[in-house]
Amino acid sequence: MLDPKLIRESPDLVRAAIAKKHLSVDLEAVLSADAAWRALLQDVERLRGLQKAANTAMATLPKGSPEFLAKLAEMKAVAAQVKERDAGLKAAEEACREAMLTLPNLPHASVPEGRTPEENVVFSSHGDPASAGPSAVAHWDIPGFSRLFDFERGSKVTGAGFPFFIGEGARLVRALINFFLEEDARAGYVEVSPPIFVNAASATATGQLPDKEGQMYETTPDRLFAVPTAEVPLTNFFREEILEESALPVRRCAYTPCFRREAGSYGKDVRGLNRLHQFDKVELLKWVHPSSSYDELDRLRDDVEGLLRKLGLPYRVLLMCGGDLGFAQSKKYDLEVWAAGQKRWLEVSSCSNFEAFQARRAQIRYRSKETGRAELLHTLNGSGLAVPRVLAAILENNLEPDGRVRIPEALVPHFGKSHLSFG
RNA sequence: GGAGGGAUGGCCGAGUGGCUUAAGGCGCAGGUUUGCUAAACCUGUUAACCAGAAAUGGUUACGGGGGUUCGAAUCCCCCUCCCUCCGCCA
Numbered sequence: 001m002l003d004p005k006l007i008r009e010s011p012d013l014v015r016a017a018i019a020k021k022h023l024s025v026d027l028e029a030v031l032s033a034d035a036a037w038r039a040l041l042q043d044v045e046r047l048r049g050l051q052k053a054a055n056t057a058m059a060t061l062p063k064g065s066p067e068f069l070a071k072l073a074e075m076k077a078v079a080a081q082v083k084e085r086d087a088g089l090k091a092a093e094e095a096c097r098e099a100m101l102t103l104p105n106l107p108h109a110s111v112p113e114g115r116t117p118e119e120n121v122v123f124s125s126h127g128d129p130a131s132a133g134p135s136a137v138a139h140w141d142i143p144g145f146s147r148l149f150d151f152e153r154g155s156k157v158t159g160a161g162f163p164f165f166i167g168e169g170a171r172l173v174r175a176l177i178n179f180f181l182e183e184d185a186r187a188g189y190v191e192v193s194p195p196i197f198v199n200a201a202s203a204t205a206t207g208q209l210p211d212k213e214g215q216m217y218e219t220t221p222d223r224l225f226a227v228p229t230a231e232v233p234l235t236n237f238f239r240e241e242i243l244e245e246s247a248l249p250v251r252r253c254a255y256t257p258c259f260r261r262e263a264g265s266y267g268k269d270v271r272g273l274n275r276l277h278q279f280d281k282v283e284l285l286k287w288v289h290p291s292s293s294y295d296e297l298d299r300l301r302d303d304v305e306g307l308l309r310k311l312g313l314p315y316r317v318l319l320m321c322g323g324d325l326g327f328a329q330s331k332k333y334d335l336e337v338w339a340a341g342q343k344r345w346l347e348v349s350s351c352s353n354f355e356a357f358q359a360r361r362a363q364i365r366y367r368s369k370e371t372g373r374a375e376l377l378h379t380l381n382g383s384g385l386a387v388p389r390v391l392a393a394i395l396e397n398n399l400e401p402d403g404r405v406r407i408p409e410a411l412v413p414h415f416g417k418s419h420l421s422f423g
Numbered sequence: 424g425g426a427g428g429g430a431u432g433g434c435c436g437a438g439u440g441g442c443u444u445a446a447g448g449c450g451c452a453g454g455u456u457u458g459c460u461a462a463a464c465c466u467g468u469u470a471a472c473c474a475g476a477a478a479u480g481g482u483u484a485c486g487g488g489g490g491u492u493c494g495a496a497u498c499c500c501c502c503u504c505c506c507u508c509c510g511c512c513a
Contacts, residue, residue, distance in 0.1 A: 004472095041473060045482045052482085055494050059441040068493095075493035374470085 001361050002103050008034060017106040020322035022115045030099040037092040044089050047082045051075060105357040107322050108294070108331040114321025121321065123333060126305070127314030132340030132397045139341060139395040140272035143403060144422025149273065161262070161270070161277035168420045172394075172407075173280060175414035176387050177255050180282040180307060182414075184384050187303045189253035189284055194233035196256050197224040202236040205362040207328055217259045226259035230283035231381050235358060238287060242374045243366045249288040249296060253384060256281065273388040274346065280387040286380040287364065290356065293378035294331070297353040301333050304349045304384045310410040313393050314338040316345065330355045333382075337389065341396035346389040351382030 007014055011027060018025050054075045061068040112121045139145060146152070148169030154162045165173050185191055203209040203225050208216055217226040227233055234254055243250070258281050262270070269275055284303065288296045301317065308315045320332040332352040336345035356376040359365070365374040398406040404419040412418055 038473065045473070048482060051494075056442055058493070072493050079493060
């Protein structure tokens with residue numbers, strides 16, 4: 001959420017942010033909810049002040065004395081008033097908080113204007129999409145594909161979008177996870193293996209609840225949520241904590257399976273490995289000093305790009321425009337890898353700076369050396385990387401005439417051989 | 424899953440209805456003393472929110488939530504977490 005003081009004192013900034021993100025949010029309703037809450041607060045605090053003063057007086061009066069009894073009668077009336085208005089105050093506070101949660105994070109000045117994904121800016125391009133040749137095929141059309149990636153049995157056992165990975169298919173998944181983790185560790189991210197179920201408080205702090213509840217798998221009767229990304233348990237690691245400034249920046253990476261219901265998806269988006277309900281991903285997280293978060297965003301993007309460069313896959317970096325930025329992000333880059341057979345770009349990473357938006361909601365702070373006070377820090381995250389789509393791109397770009405797939409050199413030590421075959 | 428014990432400030436730890444933001448100690452900051460260091464002594468040392476240009480004032484907070492009461496760290500109810508023992512288990 002945004003700083004309530006900012007909303008109150010600079011509503012124009014918030015209004016501009018809403019416009020740049022092309023959202024329709026009723027800022028006036030937020031402002032009036034806030035004003036109503038503050039008016040009630042002052043009223044209740046005045047009454048509490050009366051109670052407190054009376055309490056001090058009554059402590060020294062002899063019990064049963066006329067003065068004591070007079071005070072007591074007087075305070076009974078005040079107590080009734082407090083009780084009544086306190087209920088209203090709580091409701092107003094809740095309403096105010098809920099209203100404020102509807103306000104999006106402010107986009108950074110460097111975020112381009114735009115409404116739709118088409119207006120995202122191509123920030124950079126790497127490698128030659130044409131190198132695989134015009135005869136490249138979609139990965140699901142590669143002869144023997146279903147022997148290594150068994151969607152039918154996955155559907156039988158669990159449901160659509162939960163394939164089995166078999167033999168060299170499974171091995172390639174494991175090689176990619178291993179490669180990502182080792183490269184990320186080399187870049188300074190400490191590996192973490194987090195819980196893959198989180199409670200409602202955690203899902204709320206990172207914004208999955210209450211709005212995106214339908215996107216998560218939920219367990220009964222414990223009401224735990226299967227993580228849609230390792231971002232959720234990782235970000236919550238420091239929830240409601242105060243870090244030492246000298247500990248910043250904290251950089252971590254985690255491999256987890258990710259679970260997404262993907263309600264409403266359809267068509268070629270969901271074919272093959274493009275979009276699964278369960279998939280493997282390595283996520284990168286940073287907790288940084290506010291003054292360095294944009295430098296850290298550049299470094300994060302560069303770290304993730306390094307993975308794609310080493311894999312030798314053609315990719316491009318998009319700078320997201322205001323309309324495609326997302327609710328909580330201040331600035332976001334999407335990394336897309338070229339799928340030569342499908343002749344389309346697949347998003348394999350999203351690198352975002354949330355500034356203090358997540359940190360305020362999750363109450364993650366650092367102790368400022370300068371002021372001695374606890375200040376909100378900035379959080380960033382990015383995938384490094386999503387496995388199935390990278391795998392799909394390898395299959396489509398590296399398919400050789402003999403029907404085998406060349407394994408990128410950087411991956412060979414992890415995979416154990418130079419080619420994957422479907423036979 | 425069963426039985427019991429616990430949760431107080433940065434830390435340890437008192438406190439069983441009122442003048443308690445909370446004794447005492449440790450730690451930390453400033454000061455005095457002092458060839459230097461150490462010690463000793465003195466003073467200070469929570470956070471959030473609201474109002475205010477500011478100085479400052481006010482309210483809240485003793486794991487979380489609800490209740491009793493004029494008044495709750497203290498009494499009652501529910502929940503969470505931690506510890507010990509038993510059971511089960513990769």
